[in-house]
Amino acid sequence: MNTTGKALLAAGVATAVTVARRRRRTPDDQATGRWLVVTVYRSPEEVQASLPQDLTRWGDDVELRIVPAAGDKGTELRAKPVGETSAHDIRLALRRAKALLEAGEVVRPDTAPTHPGPLGKALGLVTNRAAGGGRL
């Protein structure tokens, strides 16, 4: 591996470490009791009437709240785990619900390359969880 390749590897590892640290800071895979929220550009009535099963499947284990967003930006769709449901799964469900309600479908990623290489495999560890991570 040349110098640039090593630098790239270092940058990739640094990013993975950063993501992991931030995940530890907000214990993603545990029920945190914190509200996770997306804003859906639809009226509260439309959101209430069309809540995807993906989000309602947990029943009483996840508390849901639907409130109008400020400034005519739509509806805040809030979810809070009260059971063992992971924040990762709730984020994923919230994002999927938003996409379905706004755009009618959840865009699927293209098929992954057939030979990602060692750096690509390391990146895959990040992207495999990226849809349910982040700052909701």
Added chain:
Amino acid sequence: MKALCWEGINDVRVQDVPDPELLNDQDLILKVGLSTVCGSDLHLLTGHIPFMQAGDVIGHEFMGEVVEVGAGVTKHRPGDRVVVCSFIVCGRCWYCRNELYSLCDNTNTNPAITQHLWGSDPGGIFGYSHAMGGFRGSHAEYVRVPFADHTAIPVPEAVDDMSALFTSDSAATGWMGADLGGVKPGDVVAVWGAGAVGQMAARAAQLLGAERVLVVDRFDYRLRQAESVFGVETVNYAETSVGDALLDATGGRGPDVCIEAVGCEAHSTGPQYVYDQVKSKLKLEMDRPIAVREAIYNCRKGGSVFVLGVFTGVVDKFPLGALMNKGLTVRGAQQHGQRYIPMLLDRIASGELRTDHLATHVMPLSEGARGYDLFKKKEDDCTRAVFRP
């Protein structure tokens, strides 16, 4: 099918990859007619954006013919000729409804990466790393286009393929810089970068009424192209002091609007270039914002600076004092293409806007690696290499 793939640092190769398929109802499959390199691709080639996997298909500025549509596509049919915006957009989230298309909420399939890096995730882009969604790019025989009714735009009969191609990204990006930069009739506008985006920003400024437009670069052939095609004034920063030239052109005031179309790997002749090179090599800063610093420093008091070039992270020696004390407005964005592409196609049809001259090197996809080499090294007066898959 054949596609040009990123295989590692400064290594792109034509490979056999699986044909794309309709994965969502709102997808279409496009037979790529033309696909061009872009300066922002060089950040992928150099490893500046470390979210690539070997085998990723690159390319994001393209047009072609629709060959297959999903059940949810209503605006396109097989046989239609379309240009595809480099940003994939749902068309229905708050950002899309407010014409801030590149900020689309529903098209980045890996939102956590950019949410951690930047606080929020912008939309997905074709062929532009897994941080921006991991979608396959357009340097291929075929490409899948998600949310096709909003991402693809019909090309009018009066517009030829090559002219339409550059509305996909460079013309739309350039126009956005002049538009959101606030260019008004009578303004003096300076543009850093005489590549395709810079030339398009300069022409947009003219069409929005600027009285004088000056373009700054170090490559004479690009400056000559901008001068001969659009009649702009030029400044070669390798030979002339940019600050002196801009003060002279504006009676000592500075340009009303400064548009930066260079990006995160900017060059310079001064010691700051060495400084930025060392800091970026040591990973103490991620980007080299030389043109942004110059734009802020040289802009008139109360003026406007628009950052069009691609940046990825944190920078050093950002002139916050000049920005604040001179009362500047600084703004930036990835392109909101869907807002501009139909209008740009109409302007091309009417003869107001020329784009086809940017295609200095047209070649088959099999010569993709050579095209990127010419483009990267600025050899043979290459402004843009265009592939015909």
